[in-house]
Amino acid sequence: MRTPFARFTPKTRFAAVTVATVLSLSPLAACGGGSSGSGDAKSLTMWTFKQSHVAALKNAAAQFKKQTGITVTVQAYGPDDAYTTKVQAAAKTHDLPDVLEVHSDGEDFALGATGIARDLAKDVGADWSGLYQKGVQTSGTVTPAHYKESIPSDSKSHGVKEGQRFSVPLTSGTFGIVMGNKKMLAAAGITKPPASYEEFLTDLKATTGKDPKNGGVSLGLKVKATGLTWGLQPLAFGELGKEKYQALWGQDASADFASPDGQKVLGLYSQMQPYWMPGTQTLDIDAADQAFAQGKSAWDIGGTFTLAFLQQNGMNPEDVMAFGFPGPQGGAVPKPALAPLALTGLTVSATSSHPENAEKWMKFLAQPAVASQFAKDATEVPSTELGADAASVMGATLADMTKAFEGSPENTYDPNVNDFRPPGYDQDSMAEILADLTPLKQKSPEATGKALAKLNNNFWATANK
Known part of the structure; x- marks a missing residue:
């Protein structure tokens, strides 16, 4: 299964709970663990469960290297179950990548609750979040409603705090x-x-x-x-x-x-x-x-x-x-x-040796020119606000789909x-x-x-x- 229904999808819930259960037993969650990701200051590793994103991310990584000199190695593990297993194993051995693509507003909270995902709240300012579509600008943030859901001891996100942020959006849709x-x-x-x-x-x-x-x-x-x-x-x-x-x-x-x-x-x-x-x-x-x-x-x-x-x-x-x-x-x-929602997001592993570079990569992906190319390469709706250029960037069919987003609060599901x-x-x-x-x-x-x-x-x- 490739995507969630919403924050309460059966697959997302299953994957997140499984990750949370395993990681909560790991020394990484208990004491912070050691460093993981790439040890080289000029290189990063990123994992995704979306095979359809790999080529688009690699193309973006090539441009990122030209601008910054930093190499990003993108690896896909799928389907979702295989990705979950890979994350579980890497958490046990403290061998997580620098950046993980996650299901938004669910899996990211589970990883944050277990100490796997880094809290980005102090790093994502208005200049960064303002690059995204209005409906998803705060995706990955523990809102009062999310915090309320985390309170039960059996919640997959039990332990998160209101105001923490564990991801920024990459793709949106409905x-x-x-x-x-x-x-x-x-x-x-x-x-x-x-x-x-x-x-x-x-x-x-x-x-x-x-x-x-x-x-x-x-x-x-x-x-x-x-x-x-x-x-x-x-x-x-x-x-x-x-x-x-x-x-x-x-x-x-x-x-x-x-x-x-x-x-x-x-x-x-x-x-x-x-x-x-x-x-x-x-x-x-x-x-x-x-x-x-x-x-x-x-x-x-x-x-x-x-x-x-x-x-x-x-x-x-x-x-x-x-x-x-x-x-x-x-x-x-x-x-x-139909209101858009964040579908997948990007999180920095808490054990990344180079979190600043990881965040620089994530913010780079949110730039309109980069997101436009990602949309073409992946045939997906990026979370970045593309404005009037959206139709020409995404192609006619995907643009027709996004027309479903257009409505007032009262007539929008x-x-x-x-x-x-x-x-x-x-x-x-x-x-x-x-x-x-x-x-x-x-x-x-x-x-x-x-x-x-x-x-x-x-x-x-x-x-x-």
């Missing part, structure tokens, strides 16, 4: 992005993105009618939280608007998932049922994206980060139509925007905002229930709503004890 194969869509008479959820359903009917086997939509529903976070939640926000959307997770029975509002949303989402790619419930995220790249589905639901993976698997980005998950035409927010959900909320168990509605078609919207409301009430009851 999920809830729908992609269509232009050639397959054109064969069904579709030449432009749907203006509403209803039009999207009509388009799905057209492509599956044209090609019953390969005309459906793929989504990695083996990881059931994708259906909840990438599909239902943006759809629910569009139908209900911000306040009523948040009320689905509240304590008022007249507004939760069993209420008329909840039933309306679940009914809308269940209309996807006839159009799932056959077997999509058995596919993880990578496999679902690969199916789309191979022409086994006409549509794919993912995020801005998906395009690079599709390209790696032989699909030309210019053959992809992309747009944000559309809202219902009669909904409270018929044209919802923001996956970063979670304070309306009960403490101890577990999206995975909620997603298990939702999967019984679709794609498994084992429960009705009414039964699904009651089950979701019951579980959500259990979370609140536990929190209120």
Whole structure:
């Protein structure tokens, strides 16, 4: 799995907890350990779990060396599990690199809590953070909300302090992005993105009618939280608007998932049922994206980060139509925007022999000219604010994806905002229930709503004890 859903992704949580558990037992966490990274003042090492970033980072490193004389050696270890294992082993032997690419606002906190990541709070000033998009300028910082989440002793970030900063953003984006194969869509008479959820359903009917086997939509529903976070939640926000959307997770029975509002949303989402790619419930995220790249589905639901993976698997980005998950035409927010969030960030290992040079490298990557080239090389949205040049820099398809970011606070679905959900909320168990509605078609919207409301009430009851 290549990317998180948000800060509460199952994979991020698993990886972070695993790292935290192992590292908390290491002498490095207990007493600071010795130096690691490169011993040469004119060289640095950097690790990443994103193979698609390697060429882009190496190109940037060549320019960095020209400017500073400092060599950066970039190494990739993937997939995520292999990267986690590598970090675990290196922590035990005090052989960590100078810089680590991490999942933002989760994995970085776990590494900071165990003494692996250096606190950057005093080093990242306004001149540095101001280079980033407004929505991600403070990514990697322990906010009051993050600190509250860290208080339980079993929290992956237990031990961090409010105001500490353990990473700066490298890539940004969002999920809830729908992609269509232009050639397959054109064969069904579709030449432009749907203006509403209803039009999207009509388009799905057209492509599956044209090609019953390969005309459906793929989504990695083996990881059931994708259906909840990438599909239902943006759809629910569009139908209900911000306040009523948040009320689905509240304590008022007249507004939760069993209420008329909840039933309306679940009914809308269940209309996807006839159009799932056959077997999509058995596919993880990578496999679902690969199916789309191979022409086994006409549509794919993912995020801005998906395009690079599709390209790696032989699909030309210019053959992809992309747009944000559309809202219902009669909904409270018929044209919802999707807020960007930091996806990956950069952290300095606490044992780096040359933290100043490591930070110099990280700040170099945030420069607009460098970030622009990174975007071209990696087919990813950089966290740096590129302004009016973004479309020409990133290419038409990726630029189309970022158009989903454009909106006001009231009409923007923001996956970063979670304070309306009960403490101890577990999206995975909620997603298990939702999967019984679709794609498994084992429960009705009414039964699904009651089950979701019951579980959500259990979370609140536990929190209120």
